[in-house]
Amino acid sequence: MTKCTDSVVLNLWHPVGAIAETVPGAVQQTVLLEERLSFSVGADGEPVVWRSRPDLRRADQIAAADRLPAKSVYGYVWTSLGSPPADLFPIPEYAEPDRRRLNAATFGVNVSAPRAIENFLDMGHFPYVHTDILGAEPHTEVKEYDVEISVDRDEILATRCRFFQPMASTASEGGADVDYVYRVPHPYCSVLYKSSPVDAARRDVIAIFLQPVDQEHVRAHMLLCVLDENSEDKVIKRFQQTIFGQDKPILENQVPKRLPLDPRAETPIRADKSAIAYRRWLSQKGVTYGVIPAAA
Amino acid sequence: MLEAARSQWHPIAAAHDLPFRHVFHGQLLGREFAVWRADDGYINIWENRCLHRGVRLSIGINDGRELKCQYHGWRYSNRTAGCTYIPAHPADAPARTITNRTFPAVERYGLVWSSEEPLGEVPDVAGLAEGKLLALRGIPVNAPADKVVEKLKAYRFQPTGAIDGNGAEIAVEAAQDFAVALRSRAGAAETVGVFFVQPVDSNRSVIRGVLDQDAEGAARIAILRHHNERLSKLRDEVERDVANAPAPAPIEPIYERVSAELAEMPELTAHGRKAALRVAVARKWRTADGIAGFELRPVKGILPTFQPGAHIDVHMPNGEIRQYSITNGPGETGSFTIGVKLEPDSKGGSKCMHETVREGDVLAISEPRNNFPLRRDAIKTIFVAGGIGITPLLAMAQALKNQELTHELHYFAQGEQHLAFADRLAELGDALKPHLGLSPDATGAELRRVLAEYRNGMHLYICGPGPMLEAARRIAAEQGWPDSAVHFEYFKNTNKIDDSSSFEVALARSCVTLQVPAGKTILQVMRESGIDVPSSCEQGACGTCVATVIEGEPDHQDVYLNDAERKAGTKIMTCVSRAKSARLVLDI
Numbered sequence: 001m002t003k004c005t006d007s008v009v010l011n012l013w014h015p016v017g018a019i020a021e022t023v024p025g026a027v028q029q030t031v032l033l034e035e036r037l038s039f040s041v042g043a044d045g046e047p048v049v050w051r052s053r054p055d056l057r058r059a060d061q062i063a064a065a066d067r068l069p070a071k072s073v074y075g076y077v078w079t080s081l082g083s084p085p086a087d088l089f090p091i092p093e094y095a096e097p098d099r100r101r102l103n104a105a106t107f108g109v110n111v112s113a114p115r116a117i118e119n120f121l122d123m124g125h126f127p128y129v130h131t132d133i134l135g136a137e138p139h140t141e142v143k144e145y146d147v148e149i150s151v152d153r154d155e156i157l158a159t160r161c162r163f164f165q166p167m168a169s170t171a172s173e174g175g176a177d178v179d180y181v182y183r184v185p186h187p188y189c190s191v192l193y194k195s196s197p198v199d200a201a202r203r204d205v206i207a208i209f210l211q212p213v214d215q216e217h218v219r220a221h222m223l224l225c226v227l228d229e230n231s232e233d234k235v236i237k238r239f240q241q242t243i244f245g246q247d248k249p250i251l252e253n254q255v256p257k258r259l260p261l262d263p264r265a266e267t268p269i270r271a272d273k274s275a276i277a278y279r280r281w282l283s284q285k286g287v288t289y290g291v292i293p294a295a296a
Numbered sequence: 297m298l299e300a301a302r303s304q305w306h307p308i309a310a311a312h313d314l315p316f317r318h319v320f321h322g323q324l325l326g327r328e329f330a331v332w333r334a335d336d337g338y339i340n341i342w343e344n345r346c347l348h349r350g351v352r353l354s355i356g357i358n359d360g361r362e363l364k365c366q367y368h369g370w371r372y373s374n375r376t377a378g379c380t381y382i383p384a385h386p387a388d389a390p391a392r393t394i395t396n397r398t399f400p401a402v403e404r405y406g407l408v409w410s411s412e413e414p415l416g417e418v419p420d421v422a423g424l425a426e427g428k429l430l431a432l433r434g435i436p437v438n439a440p441a442d443k444v445v446e447k448l449k450a451y452r453f454q455p456t457g458a459i460d461g462n463g464a465e466i467a468v469e470a471a472q473d474f475a476v477a478l479r480s481r482a483g484a485a486e487t488v489g490v491f492f493v494q495p496v497d498s499n500r501s502v503i504r505g506v507l508d509q510d511a512e513g514a515a516r517i518a519i520l521r522h523h524n525e526r527l528s529k530l531r532d533e534v535e536r537d538v539a540n541a542p543a544p545a546p547i548e549p550i551y552e553r554v555s556a557e558l559a560e561m562p563e564l565t566a567h568g569r570k571a572a573l574r575v576a577v578a579r580k581w582r583t584a585d586g587i588a589g590f591e592l593r594p595v596k597g598i599l600p601t602f603q604p605g606a607h608i609d610v611h612m613p614n615g616e617i618r619q620y621s622i623t624n625g626p627g628e629t630g631s632f633t634i635g636v637k638l639e640p641d642s643k644g645g646s647k648c649m650h651e652t653v654r655e656g657d658v659l660a661i662s663e664p665r666n667n668f669p670l671r672r673d674a675i676k677t678i679f680v681a682g683g684i685g686i687t688p689l690l691a692m693a694q695a696l697k698n699q700e701l702t703h704e705l706h707y708f709a710q711g712e713q714h715l716a717f718a719d720r721l722a723e724l725g726d727a728l729k730p731h732l733g734l735s736p737d738a739t740g741a742e743l744r745r746v747l748a749e750y751r752n753g754m755h756l757y758i759c760g761p762g763p764m765l766e767a768a769r770r771i772a773a774e775q776g777w778p779d780s781a782v783h784f785e786y787f788k789n790t791n792k793i794d795d796s797s798s799f800e801v802a803l804a805r806s807c808v809t810l811q812v813p814a815g816k817t818i819l820q821v822m823r824e825s826g827i828d829v830p831s832s833c834e835q836g837a838c839g840t841c842v843a844t845v846i847e848g849e850p851d852h853q854d855v856y857l858n859d860a861e862r863k864a865g866t867k868i869m870t871c872v873s874r875a876k877s878a879r880l881v882l883d884i
Contacts, residue, residue: 118349124368124384138673138701140369140383250367253352255328255345256551264553267347267394271384 004033004212006289010082012186013069015209015221016049017077018103027057031213032081033289037068039077047072049079074223075101076209089155089185093205094225102233104206104222104240111251112290113188113210113218114259114282119247120190120208121182121274123163129246132166139164139175142271149281155185156281158274179203184278187287188212196227204228206240215290216257220244262294298495298547301325301441303415306474307407307492307504310431314339314408319363321354323496324410326547328352329399331408334374334627335360341410342377343397346370347554353396361627361698372396374627378601386673389603389666397552405506406431407492423469423477423488428510432520434494435503435527439534440544441474441495444503447534448476448491453526456509457485459518489523498544503527571611571660573599578631580655584709584716586638587684588650593631595658601629604691605668605785608632609832611660613652618645619833621687621759621785622664623717625694632664635716637684665832667839667856668757668785670695675753677703678746680768682760686716688785689759693724703727706746708739708764739764743771750776758784762855779860786855789836789872793853799875803827803884804846818843818870822884829870829884836872843870848880 004010016030016039024043029036029052036052040059048059049070056062071078073088094101109116119125124142126135145161161180181193181203188210193203205225210218222240260266261283268276282291308322314333321344322329328344330353344352346365353372357364362371362380369383379394402409402418406429409418437444449471454464464482471477477490488508493501505527511519575592583589604626607619620634636649653659670692671677677696679689686707696703705724708731709715721728731742747756747768756777758768765784772782795815802809803822812821819841822829832840836854845868852862854869861867868882 127383128366128369137369137383138675140673141386142384249355250351253355254350255352256350260350262553264556265551266350267554269348269382269384 003035004081004289006287007082008285008287009033009187009212009289011080011084012082012188013071013073013078013080013084013088014188015076015078015211018106018221019045019047019072019075019077020103021106022077025059027059030211030219032079033212034214035081037079039070039079041072041077045072046070047077047079049077074207074209075103076221076223089189091191091205091207091225093203098227099205099225100228100233100236101223101225102236104224104237105220105244106222107220107241107244107248108213109218109220109248109251110216110257111218111254112216112258113212114278114287114290115254115257116208116210116218116220116251117184117188117190118259118275118278119251120192121158121184121278122272123161123180124271125250126163126165129250130243133243134165135163136166136175139166144270145273147273147277149277153185155183156274156277158182158277182274184274184281187282187285188218188290198227202227212290256292258290258292260292260294262292265292298325298441298498301474301495302412304474305402305409305411305414305418306494307405308341308410308494309408310434310504311403311406311408312431313434317358317360319354319356319358321352322408322410323500325412325495326497327412327549328354329410330354330356330363331401332358332363334358336374336628336630338375338630339401339403339408340374340377341399341401341408342372343399343551345396345551347379347394347396359627359698361625371626373601373629375598375629376601380601380603380626381672383672386671387669389605389669393555395601405429405490407504407506421475421477421490423508424490424506430507430510430516430519432505432507432523432527435505435524435531436496437501437503437531437534438499439501439538440499441493441501443538444493444501444534445471445474445476447530447537448478448493448503451476451478451491451526451530453478453480453487453489453523455480455482455485455487456507456511456515456519457487458482459515459522498547499538503531571609571617571662573661573663575599575632575659575661577653577655577657577659580653583635583718585711585713587714587716588636588638589633589717590636590649590653591631591633592659592661599629599632600663602632602664603666604670604695605688606664606666606691607668607688607832607838608634608664609662610634610649612645612648613657613659614644614648616643616645616648618649619838621668621691623687623690623720625691625720625723626698632661633717635684635687662832665830665838665840667832667842668759668783670757671755672696672699672701674755675702675751676755677701678754678756679703679705680708680743680746680756680758680760681705682708682764683710683714684716685758685760685765685785685787687759689757690717690720692757693727694720697724697727704729704746706731706742708732708734708742708760736763736767740767740771743768744775747772747775747777750781754781756782758782759787762786762788762790779858782858784858786837788833789853789855791836791853791855793836793872795874797851797874797876799877800879801875802847802879802881804881806884812874817872818868818874818880818882822870827884831871834871836869839869841870843868844883846881846883848875849877850874850880851876 022041027040038052039049047070049068069080147158162177165178166175183191191207207223209221320331322331330344351367371381377396379390464480467479469477492504574595578593579591638650639646681689693705832838839856850868851874853872
């Protein structure tokens with residue numbers, strides 16, 4: 001596999017690690033788009049990211065010219081191998097003071113980033129993959145929902161999504177429809193809004209930020225930004241890690257691993273409206289990394 | 297060599313790799329297979345990808361009749377590989393053409409054989425034709441097949457009768473591109489071993505050895521161990537030999553594209569009243585008083601995929617065409633079984649089936665069509681069958697039984713001797729509730745009891761004679777069942793059709809405007825203009841000719857639509873219904 005030549009993807013911001021899991025000044029190694037990178041977060045919270053070299057062992061040795069663009073946003077270090085835009089996509093809820101914000105997990109998955117995004121957008125698998133947690137047979141129907149590609153914000157928005165959840169919240173006895181809103185503001189990132197069990201007027205935010213290691217491997221960083229004052233971090237994390245652990249073997253058994261953009265490569269159904277929009281959006285943007293582009 | 301290998305047969309598994317309810321991951325020339333044996337013994341070799349989102353079907357679930365994908369629960373039928381159910385859309389019947397790619401399967405010499413594009417039959421192997429054979433454990437080797445075959449020519453093993461000895465004489469009996477036959481002799485003991493090399497990929501192989509004699513107990517284990525040790529040693533040698541050579545590039549499998557219409561949201565399939573299939577009557581029997589059962593087997597090839605609730609058109613020797621529901625359970629795809637009741641006032645349909653058609657006769661039938669789809673997302677499903685109305689509901693009940701979904705089948709009949717398909721009914725166990733010899737009043741009272749406790753999430757399916765069906769629908773409505781939870785299928789439309797109106801029909805997608813005069817149906821006028829529309833019963837009962845109304849007020853004369861659908865005015869049965877407005881615009 002050759003290194004990334006996709007300029008769209010090179011110019012994006014990509015996450016490389018959760019800040020809460022760094023030690024100030026310590027250097028971490030990672031891989032982004034087949035390039036070995038090192039990064040470190042200073043005591044002031046400022047990240048430094050550079051292409052790994054045996055002679056460069058500390059952030060303060062890195063000359064400005066050797067530094068890659070770096071940003072600390074939503075609790076993660078972000079970088080880019082190209083010329084990224086000034087700002088990352090907004091998640092306004094992240095700034096709300098009464099929310100718990102944490103990295104639920106960073107998981108390695110043998111799959112392309114776009115396949116992982118489609119899985120994140122998908123509700124039809126809840127009864128089969130997340131049995132008795134996010135769904136349960138026989139409640140398998142994916143009801144009609146709306147999808148739009150917002151032109152001014154350049155993102156996909158799926159609204160009016162509802163799915164039957166057997167234990168809608170710890171407070172409720174039986175199951176009920178749970179509301180979801182999905183955003184795809186970045187080819188490899190998605191944000192989900194889900195009815196909050198503690199405040200009917202607000203929504204929990206769960207975001208997935210995929211770090212493309214190469215075309216067929218990712219590190220998936222999962223951000224939680226939720227209204228929950230009671231549960232311990234480890235309880236909240238364990239729940240999300242259970243869910244993710246159920247998705248991982250499915251994702252790793254998708255063939256081919258890269259997402260095919262040819263509409264005739266796979267068989268969509270109405271429930272896949274958001275995935276259809278996502279594939280078209282990637283095609284229109286000219287993304288070629290992690291996908292199998294449609295024949296011209 | 298590998299290019300020519302595509303048209304040859306290769307072993308891809310040992311027969312003992314395919315126990316019931318298991319899915320085996322096979323591979324040949326870079327292509328992966330999901331291999332599974334159905335409960336009826338049929339071996340399915342499929343492309344190892346769900347057509348929906350590419351998930352490997354080898355991690356799916358073999359329920360004995362169908363293979364279920366782990367990701368979204370799509371179900372694919374034994375033999376045909378056609379998709380029978382998409383849980384995300386429980387009210388829709390999946391398009392019949394969602395069919396996975398299948399590869400041929402032949403079980404021979406204790407091995408399962410397949411090929412991408414086979415020419416001819418599985419080869420006869422001299423020396424393995426007779427007696428009981430012993431298939432050895434498959435030995436995977438990370439080396440190209442030709443290197444493995446070369447090495448096998450020098451493979452040394454003891455004959456079965458002298459397994460503990462050493463120094464047997466080995467003769468190469470035959471050697472081909474993908475197989476070596478060896479004869480091992482030690483004194484009087486003699487064994488022929490044929491070692492097939494399965495080309496898994498350009499740089500990976502599996503040695504599948506078969507010995508010409510079987511053994512029992514400890515002797516068998518000793519033989520298996522003997523070959524296991526020696527073939528493992530051979531593997532190590534081959535892998536060492538090829539370690540320094542550059543590995544050939546893996547073979548990239550080419551996946552067939554799905555058809556263009558499946559890539560879009562499904563549209564109506566455009567075909568008229570066609571009978572493309574030829575079936576032979578394999579069995580005709582009296583399954584109940586006045587009801588004949590017919591088992592219809594394909595004259596060649598395999599039958600298309602059906603879903604519970606589907607019917608076929610049977611074209612009879614006397615030129616009549618009638619619709620009969622398929623009674624089969626899921627995965628039962630070798631033949632279609634239908635039930636035909638002899639109607640006292642038969643106009644030639646049931647009379648012909650009862651009196652003229654005999655075992656061995658060939659009939660023309662249509663592909664199965666499903667206008668009575670079964671939802672499988674109900675918390676409980678109630679089936680109400682009257683007489684021969686059992687047939688579609690029997691197929692549905694068997695499907696729910698197979699998935700262990702809660703259901704009851706209430707079967708109203710005149711007496712025990714009128715209950716059809718006793719063998720299938722027996723399999724339903726306690727879910728079957730017969731109600732025998734009831735008067736119309738008593739039937740009504742029983743229905744009130746059966747339909748008493750409607751809860752949100754329950755669904756009701758009714759099929760039976762007109763008056764009983766009407767009564768059941770009325771009682772259900774009285775007891776709080778919404779129209780959306782009540783599904784029904786009439787045998788025929790007994791409404792008197794009033795075809796005296798004349799009006800204009802505009803076909804929006806075809807950009808055609810037609811005049812429908814009194815005495816002609818919309819369907820007839822469309823056909824005369826060369827617009828091919830599917831139809832089946834052509835009397836407003838089956839739902840095949842449904843069209844979407846964009847504008848105008850339909851004059852419904854069918855018995856397919858329910859009251860809510862009639863009021864909505866967005867669907868029309870073009871074979872009988874007409875227009876109250878001067879103009880109708882249809883989405884055709």
